Amino acid sequence: MASPDYYKSHSSPRVPMLLVLFFLVINITPSLAQDTQQLIDHICRQMEEFGFCTQTFKENLKSPNADIVALTQITIERATDNATKTHDFIRQLLGNTNDPALKNALTECENGYRVVMESFDSAALSFFQKDYDSVQRYETVTPRAEASCEDSLSTPPNTQNPLTNRNRQMRILIAMALVSLHDLMATQHN
Numbered sequence: 001m002a003s004p005d006y007y008k009s010h011s012s013p014r015v016p017m018l019l020v021l022f023f024l025v026i027n028i029t030p031s032l033a034q035d036t037q038q039l040i041d042h043i044c045r046q047m048e049e050f051g052f053c054t055q056t057f058k059e060n061l062k063s064p065n066a067d068i069v070a071l072t073q074i075t076i077e078r079a080t081d082n083a084t085k086t087h088d089f090i091r092q093l094l095g096n097t098n099d100p101a102l103k104n105a106l107t108e109c110e111n112g113y114r115v116v117m118e119s120f121d122s123a124a125l126s127f128f129q130k131d132y133d134s135v136q137r138y139e140t141v142t143p144r145a146e147a148s149c150e151d152s153l154s155t156p157p158n159t160q161n162p163l164t165n166r167n168r169q170m171r172i173l174i175a176m177a178l179v180s181l182h183d184l185m186a187t188q189h190n
Helices: 004-010 017-044 050-060 068-096 100-128 132-140 142-154 164-188
Strands: none
Touching: 017 050, 017 068, 017 164, 050 068, 050 164, 068 100, 068 164, 100 132, 100 142, 100 164, 132 142, 132 164, 142 164
């Protein structure tokens, strides 16, 4: 049997296990956050306005280590919220306008945004059931519904578009939702 002095002179340096775990977590966490940033960049580079897209994700991230499922959830939530608020705003405008051409255009917008709002409400329910095919079916109708509003407001004799910024944001949110869902579904089939 070896003497106690043998163990003292041949023992390895003792590093507390907690310290080792701390360094592992620090070294792993940035790569996960980096993966999240890469996913966000991949989605947002396909948008008409990169800054709006990245800001939307950053303001709504529940964790710095979000995966494609979490990012897709953000797009559905933001699109639903934006469509609902825009629909409410259109209803207010309708109540305050006397211009028949604008009233007709806003009625078209109200109908279009109702479709967008209801589609994203249904997409959200399907998303939480992990029924991504249904999410895709619901989301696919939204670009045309939003575009019908833009078209109606840009058709003469309409000279004003009180929804320019809201329509732009909705258009980007719809595209974000479609791209992130596509990426999510691609990971499910691999």
